[in-house]
Amino acid sequence: MKTALSVHNLTKMFGDFTAVNGVSFDVEDGKFFSILGPSGCGKTTLLRMIAGFFEPTGGQIKIREKDMAGVEPNRRPVNLVFQHLALFPMMNVYENVAFGLRRRHVSDSDINKKVTSMLERVGLPEHAKKKISQLSGGQKQRIAIARCLVLDPSVLLLDEPLGALDAKLREYMKVELKKLQSDVGTTFVYITHDQSEAMVMSDYVAVMNSGQFEQIDTPQNLYNNPHSSFVAQFVGNNNKLTVDLSSKSSGVYTALYKDGQKYEVSGDFSLEEGNEFDMFVRPEAFVINAPESAKGLNTIKCEVKEILFDGGNSQLLVIPEGTVEELVVALPQNKLYDSISRKDRIRISWNPTASVCFRKEEFKIYDDA
Numbered sequence: 628m629k630t631a632l633s634v635h636n637l638t639k640m641f642g643d644f645t646a647v648n649g650v651s652f653d654v655e656d657g658k659f660f661s662i663l664g665p666s667g668c669g670k671t672t673l674l675r676m677i678a679g680f681f682e683p684t685g686g687q688i689k690i691r692e693k694d695m696a697g698v699e700p701n702r703r704p705v706n707l708v709f710q711h712l713a714l715f716p717m718m719n720v721y722e723n724v725a726f727g728l729r730r731r732h733v734s735d736s737d738i739n740k741k742v743t744s745m746l747e748r749v750g751l752p753e754h755a756k757k758k759i760s761q762l763s764g765g766q767k768q769r770i771a772i773a774r775c776l777v778l779d780p781s782v783l784l785l786d787e788p789l790g791a792l793d794a795k796l797r798e799y800m801k802v803e804l805k806k807l808q809s810d811v812g813t814t815f816v817y818i819t820h821d822q823s824e825a826m827v828m829s830d831y832v833a834v835m836n837s838g839q840f841e842q843i844d845t846p847q848n849l850y851n852n853p854h855s856s857f858v859a860q861f862v863g864n865n866n867k868l869t870v871d872l873s874s875k876s877s878g879v880y881t882a883l884y885k886d887g888q889k890y891e892v893s894g895d896f897s898l899e900e901g902n903e904f905d906m907f908v909r910p911e912a913f914v915i916n917a918p919e920s921a922k923g924l925n926t927i928k929c930e931v932k933e934i935l936f937d938g939g940n941s942q943l944l945v946i947p948e949g950t951v952e953e954l955v956v957a958l959p960q961n962k963l964y965d966s967i968s969r970k971d972r973i974r975i976s977w978n979p980t981a982s983v984c985f986r987k988e989e990f991k992i993y994d995d996a
């Protein structure tokens with residue numbers, strides 16, 4: 628596989644503030660690569676350096692093996708789709724898509740072929756004559772992407788392109804974008820602070836925190852094997868239980884929880900011993916009222932505080948006995964648990980391999996939420 632984009636030790640400082648701090652990654656040709664991180668972590672700054680709008684303070688960017696140092700933005704084989712789409716309102720849809728090709732002095736007949744085929748690809752061939760103001764939000768989005776894709780970039784950079792859409796349309800567009808990318812085969816580098824967007828669409832996701840990459844992995848690995856407390860909390864929902872950890876045998880640890888009980892943690896990792904560890908257990912890792920005969924599970928007794936009904940995403944809020952901590956437990960809508968009500972005492976169990984531990988770490992996940 629060829630490398631479409633290769634970034635090495637890239638850094639950007641604004642005065643004495645480091646916005647991007649020694650970031651390195653490679654993106655193979657034709658992949659969908661996302662950069663996921665909270666507001667202010669440096670995503671846009673990183674993308675603007677790749678596009679050539681910001682001069683890096685240090686490090687190297689190569690696109691298709693070619694060093695981009697000193698190459699002007701308009702000479703780079705990349706295009707950037709902005710959050711605010713920057714479509715031209717005075718031009719119709721066709722002319723918006725044709726714009727870049729005209730600037731490149733492509734012949735009218737070639738423009739016609741390319742724009743027509745591009746509009747078909749994004750599913751809007753019958754809208755060519757419409758004004759931008761006559762399009763829906765999702766249609767505008769597709770035109771903004773079509774306008775860049777028609778220029779056949781080596782890499783398409785997308786800066787939170789779905790940010791302006793309402794929740795329902797975002798859900799729809801993330802599937803559409805994924806399909807579009809696999810149809811056209813262009814390499815996408817996509818930035819977002821929405822973990823579900825990144826997970827659904829991407830081949831690989833880099834999780835970014837305070838200017839640095841914490842982990843680059845497949846969505847499945849990020850979810851199942853987070854390498855840091857930050858990744859465990861930022862990717863998907865998670866419960867955090869503060870425990871004291873001691874080693875039991877190779878790969879098996881004992882976690883003493885605030886309820887006075889000991890729980891087992893095991894897996895393919897080595898941990899230190901000590902106080903104040905965060906143990907993470909996913910809401911759907913819990914089994915509610917598992918049969919007493921089930922062997923080898925950890926079990927916490929708790930009281931149901933709230934039932935948060937949300938169809939297939941319904942959850943229980945529970946308080947483990949002897950604590951004031953709240954845990955979130957996925958509540959499958961398979962009729963087995965319909966009789967559970969508030970203040971019920973239930974047991975929740977999980978497999979010792981279904982949790983991860985990290986030394987306690989404090990950080991803010993949401994800057995401006």
Ligand SMILES: Nc1ncnc2c1ncn2[C@@H]1O[C@H](COP(=O)(O)OP(=O)(O)OP(=O)(O)O)[C@@H](O)[C@H]1O
Pocket residue numbers: 641646664665666667668669670671672673820
């Ligand atoms: N031109 C600039 N001058 C000084 N500081 C800047 C500049 N641009 C960005 N920053 C700072 O760099 C940090 C990273 O900004 P950036 O826009 O890259 O974040 P982001 O991850 O894209 O956030 P968001 O998700 O909110 O778009 C922020 O603290 C921001 O204030």
Ligand SMILES: [Mg+2]
Pocket residue numbers: 670671672
């Ligand atoms: Mg940004």
